[in-house]
Amino acid sequence: MAFVTAQLVQPYKDRPNEGSLAIYTEFSPMADPSFEVGRPGESAVELGRIIDRGLRESSAIDTESLCVLSGKLVWSIRIDLHILDNGGNLVDAANVAALAALLTFRRPECSLGGEDGQELTVHPPEVREPLPLIVHHLPIAVTFAFITDDNIVVIDPTQFEEAIMKSRMTATLNTNGDICAIQKGGGVGVIPSVVMQCLRIASVKAADITTKIKDAVESYNTERAYRKVKRHPSAADHRTESREVN
Numbered sequence: 001m002a003f004v005t006a007q008l009v010q011p012y013k014d015r016p017n018e019g020s021l022a023i024y025t026e027f028s029p030m031a032d033p034s035f036e037v038g039r040p041g042e043s044a045v046e047l048g049r050i051i052d053r054g055l056r057e058s059s060a061i062d063t064e065s066l067c068v069l070s071g072k073l074v075w076s077i078r079i080d081l082h083i084l085d086n087g088g089n090l091v092d093a094a095n096v097a098a099l100a101a102l103l104t105f106r107r108p109e110c111s112l113g114g115e116d117g118q119e120l121t122v123h124p125p126e127v128r129e130p131l132p133l134i135v136h137h138l139p140i141a142v143t144f145a146f147i148t149d150d151n152i153v154v155i156d157p158t159q160f161e162e163a164i165m166k167s168r169m170t171a172t173l174n175t176n177g178d179i180c181a182i183q184k185g186g187g188v189g190v191i192p193s194v195v196m197q198c199l200r201i202a203s204v205k206a207a208d209i210t211t212k213i214k215d216a217v218e219s220y221n222t223e224r225a226y227r228k229v230k231r232h233p234s235a236a237d238h239r240t241e242s243r244e245v246n
Contacts, residue, residue: 001082002097004105008122011067011074019066019074021056023048023098025081032086043090048081050183051095054139054172058180061102062134068110073120075107077133088159091170095141096213103217104224106130138213139180140206143170144198146186151194155201169195171202175210 011018025044027035035041040048055061066075079101081094109128113119145157145165154161157168167186173179179199184190 001084002094002101003080003082004101005078005080006075006105006107007078008068008073008120009076011071015063016071017067017074018063020076021052021061021063021079022076023052023055023079023081025083025094027083031083035083035086044083046183046185047091047094050091050141050170050172050181051079051081051098053181053183054095054141055098058137058139058172058174058178060135060137060139060174060180062136065134068120069112069118077102077105077107086159088162089143089156092141092143092156095139095172096209099138099140100213100217102133102135103213104220106132137174137176137178138210139172139174140202140209141170141172142202142205142209143168144202146188146190149188151188151190153194153198155205169198171199173199173202173206175207177203177206 009020012020025040025048027041027044029035029037061077066077068074079098081098083090083094087093106125107130108125109123109131111121111123113121143156145154145161146152146167146169147154147161147165149166154165157165162168165186166188167184167190169185169190170181170183171179172181172183
């Protein structure tokens with residue numbers, strides 16, 4: 001499960017016109033008995049870094065659009081990832097959840113006023129419609145498990161396959177086939193031809209997953225817009241009600 005929040009903070013000194021993006025992970029014992037409560041373990045830290053690297057290094061989120069007042073106030077976007085059930089390949093599942101949450105998130109609209117133009121007003125959603133984030137593309141994580149020393153590959157490994165794998169590789173690509181990040185874990189090496197084969201497969205999977213995410217987000221946004229529609233009784237309804245009262 002992914003949850004996105006935003007708050008106004010001071011920007012970094014070397015990037016006065018850019019907002020920030022941070023990812024936090026929580027591995028609950030409810031998802032897997034091996035997960036411990038408290039400080040994130042190695043797996044939780046690695047998961048957050050892989051997703052963060054795919055988003056940040058590919059500039060998927062327009063951080064400049066998060067600037068409210070240069071050098072003083074920017075939006076800081078936080079993604080909280082909560083693992084509810086461990087069926088294997090948590091990186092890919094959490095990555096999809098993070099992207100869907102970013103696409104459906106809306107931040108409050110702000111305006112500057114006052115005599116010096118520095119007075120900030122954060123408008124509630126009842127006054128002004130909240131704004132979506134500007135997302136340039138969707139970095140899709142696709143994980144491969146190498147079961148044996150001779151590079152027998154399994155895509156989207158289950159929890160049982162992860163238990164016997166020798167190493168793994170997560171390739172993060174967008175629908176254009178651009179490689180956003182690659183993470184290799186485990187002690188067994190992978191020959192270049194296998195890596196290239198995995199990247200070709202990942203490119204096809206990324207396009208397919210991107211389409212599914214966009215379809216799901218469009219359906220969600222349509223439903224959300226429908227719920228906001230205010231239904232006013234028509235003139236005919238008013239006349240019917242008047243006759244009933246009389």
